[in-house]
Structure formats: structure tokens, C-alpha cells
Amino acid sequence: MTEATGTGARLARLRERLDALDVDALLVSAPSNRRWLSGFTGSAGVLVVDARRARIATDGRYHEQAQRQSPEFELVPAPLRSVASFVAPLLDGLGGARLGFEPGGLTVAEHMEWVGAIEGLPAGDRPRLVPAPGAVEPLRAIKDAAEVEALTVAVYLGDEVWAHAASCLRDGVTEREVAWEAQRHAYEHGADGMAFETIIAAGPNGAMAHHRPSDAAIAAGQPVVMDLGVIVGGYRSDLTRTVCVGEPDEAFPRVYDAVLAAQEMAEERIEAGMTGGQAHAIAATVLAEAGYGDRFTHGLGHGVGLDIHEAPRLSADSEDLLADGQVVTVEPGVYIPGWGGVRIEDQCVMEDGRLRVISRAAKLDLEVGGGS
Numbered sequence: 469m470t471e472a473t474g475t476g477a478r479l480a481r482l483r484e485r486l487d488a489l490d491v492d493a494l495l496v497s498a499p500s501n502r503r504w505l506s507g508f509t510g511s512a513g514v515l516v517v518d519a520r521r522a523r524i525a526t527d528g529r530y531h532e533q534a535q536r537q538s539p540e541f542e543l544v545p546a547p548l549r550s551v552a553s554f555v556a557p558l559l560d561g562l563g564g565a566r567l568g569f570e571p572g573g574l575t576v577a578e579h580m581e582w583v584g585a586i587e588g589l590p591a592g593d594r595p596r597l598v599p600a601p602g603a604v605e606p607l608r609a610i611k612d613a614a615e616v617e618a619l620t621v622a623v624y625l626g627d628e629v630w631a632h633a634a635s636c637l638r639d640g641v642t643e644r645e646v647a648w649e650a651q652r653h654a655y656e657h658g659a660d661g662m663a664f665e666t667i668i669a670a671g672p673n674g675a676m677a678h679h680r681p682s683d684a685a686i687a688a689g690q691p692v693v694m695d696l697g698v699i700v701g702g703y704r705s706d707l708t709r710t711v712c713v714g715e716p717d718e719a720f721p722r723v724y725d726a727v728l729a730a731q732e733m734a735e736e737r738i739e740a741g742m743t744g745g746q747a748h749a750i751a752a753t754v755l756a757e758a759g760y761g762d763r764f765t766h767g768l769g770h771g772v773g774l775d776i777h778e779a780p781r782l783s784a785d786s787e788d789l790l791a792d793g794q795v796v797t798v799e800p801g802v803y804i805p806g807w808g809g810v811r812i813e814d815q816c817v818m819e820d821g822r823l824r825v826i827s828r829a830a831k832l833d834l835e836v837g838g839g840s
């Protein structure tokens with residue numbers, strides 16, 4: 469059943485890891501991990517994977533879908549919502565085993581329910597529930613060819629959505645109107661959803677890295693931070709461009725050039741084998757030399773895949789190792805309270821030890837639209 473790519477290979481990679489995690493089996497409940505391992509795209513269900521078997525428990529709405537999407541998994545019908553209703557067949561054969569759970573994948577209430585349901589099993593059939601943090605995420609950080617392709621489709625659509633949104637910029641339009649135009653264009657051109665809440669932040673609003681679009685009218689001369697992404701086939705894009713409506717003030721080209729130089733240096737010099745912290749330092753050094761050291765207030769980037777923020781982290785304190793197959797953003801920014809911000813973000817894939825930029829959205833034009 470194991471293929472070169474796809475869920476067979478992913479299961480094999482997880483099984484190789486069970487020993488290192490000090491567990492005999494893993495209960496997978498975090499939605500993106502569940503989907504990545506099994507291919508199952510339904511909204512409810514859990515997986516149990518051990519060295520021999522892979523099982524999926526889900527309710528009646530999803531039986532047919534799970535069988536179709538997850539042929540490597542044995543279906544365990546979950547007749548009721550309660551864990552007690554399906555725990556016996558799901559954990560059959562795991563008496564005495566160490567069963568890892570994902571601390572980030574269960575609420576405290578759900579964990580209590582699992583503990584209670586396991587206690588309800590005959591003594592000899594009870595596994596021991598132990599935390600297994602970070603079991604699947606490091607595997608997901610390395611994308612296979614199909615995932616890189618899926619991400620590329622999302623990135624290219626995101627690029628188009630940005631171009632459309634940028635074409636809507638003019639003196640007097642509101643942040644909210646531009647954000648809506650971006651979303652409308654995305655859905656009309658094949659997006660299943662937005663990868664995160666679209667950020668359109670004009671003038672001083674751009675000094676807040678995660679500003680929500682407001683009814684503020686965009687005025688000529690203001691820098692506008694546009695950060696948006698789409699979901700296609702479950703995979704996400706993430707792109708930021710900063711533009712100016714009409715004539716920029718004299719600070720803008722200076723800040724923009726520094727941020728662009730930091731990004732270009734990072735994209736050129738980041739290599740497999742570096743830590744996320746070392747990658748961050750490349751851009752941080754360029755910005756510090758330009759006098760903006762204390763204005764770069766977030767990490768340089770992050771992994772992107774089924775989730776918008778996943779491993780590895782590229783930030784000052786990150787020990788995550790960069791490696792081929794990772795898809796990461798490179799997004800330096802400078803934020804000046806009262807004036808605004810400049811952030812430029814590309815999505816890149818690590819190939820043959822170096823970053824290849826996937827994003828194609830234009831960067832060089834400092835002016836888009838133009839007030840009149």
C-alpha cells in the first residue's frame with residue numbers, strides 16, 4: 469500500500485518515529501495532522517496509528533468519505549459523539565500500550581473524556597495515555613512533491629488576488645473595501661477560503677503588524693500594507709506587498725529599500741542546515757545597519773502548509789533546522805508608530821539547500837493606482 473508520496477509514505481514516516489516519541493501508538497486528533505496523515509478532509513474524527521495498524525474513527529456522516537479518502541485506515545464507526553461509544557474497537561489490542569496523545573489537539577475536557585472512557589475498558593484492555601507533543605508537526609514541515617505543487621497553485625492564485633486588490637487602490641477607498649475586493653476575487657477564481665483574515669493597513673494602521681481592515685479611507689501618499697492568502701485544496705498561500713497610493717513621502721523609499729534589501733539578502737543567503745534563528749539574523753542585520761533594528765518587531769518567517777503558521781519558525785530564538793522540502797515565508801518588516809509600516813513577504817521552498825521563491829507578485833513598482 470505504501471507509495472512514494474501520499475499518505476502511505478507519511479504513515480511510514482510517523483511509524484519510524486514512534487520509538488523516539490517513546491510511545492507504542494499515537495492518537496491523532498489535531499485536524500491538520502489528521503488530514504495530513506490520512507487524507508481525510510472531514511471535520512470530525514480521530515486516528516490511532518501503531519506499528520501495524522492505522523484506524524480512523526468518525527461518525528456516520530463521514531463513513532463513506534473516510535473509506536474513500538483514507539484507504540490505508542480501518543474505519544471504526546463512532547455511533548455517538550461520546551468517546552465511550554467507540555473507544556473499545558478503536559483501541560482494541562492496545563492493552564498495556566503507551567498511547568501518545570497530542571496536547572495541542574485535545575481540549576482539557578476532551579482529555580478528561582478520553583481518560584474516563586479508557587478507565588471504562590476492562591483492566592487488561594487499557595492503554596496508558598501519555599502526552600506526545602510535536603509528534604506529527606516536524607514531519608509535516610517537510611513537504612512532498614504533491615504538497616509543493618498544491619502550495620504553488622495556492623501561491624499563484626494569491627498573487628493574482630493581490631494584483632486585483634492593488635488595482636482597486638485609489639485615494640479615498642477604504643481598507644475594508646479593498647479587503648472585500650480581494651476576497652471576492654479569490655472566491656470567484658477558485659479559492660476554497662481565505663488563508664487568514666486579509667490585512668489591508670494604510671498609513672499609521674500599517675504600524676500594527678496585524679491590523680484589521682477598518683472603514684478608514686486610504687489617502688494619497690500613505691503606505692498600504694497588504695497581507696493576504698488563499699486556501700486551495702487545503703493548502704495556504706501567504707503574501708505581503710506594501711504599496712503607496714500616489715506620491716510617497718520621502719520616508720517611504722528609504723524604509724522600503726531597507727526592507728527589500730533585508731528580504732533579498734535573506735532569500736539569497738538562507739541555506740539548509742541553518743537554524744531559524746540564523747535565518748532571521750540575516751535580515752535583522754541588514755535592517756539594523758539601515759537604522760531600523762528596533763523597528764523589526766516580529767520573526768522573519770514561518771512554515772506554511774495546511775496551516776498558515778507551522779514548522780519551522782524563522783525567528784530570533786528559533787532552533788528549528790532548515791531543510792529541503794520546507795515551505796517558508798520570508799517577511800521582514802519595519803513599523804514606525806504614527807507613520808506606518810512596510811512589510812514584504814514571499815513564500816519560498818527549500819530545494820537543493822537553497823530557497824526558491826514561489827511568489828510572483830510584483831515588488832518593484834512603488835506606486836500602484838495613483839491619486840488624482
Ligand code: ZN
Nearest residue numbers: 695706707708
Ligand atoms: Zn502574511
Ligand code: ZN
Nearest residue numbers: 706797799813
Ligand atoms: Zn506570513
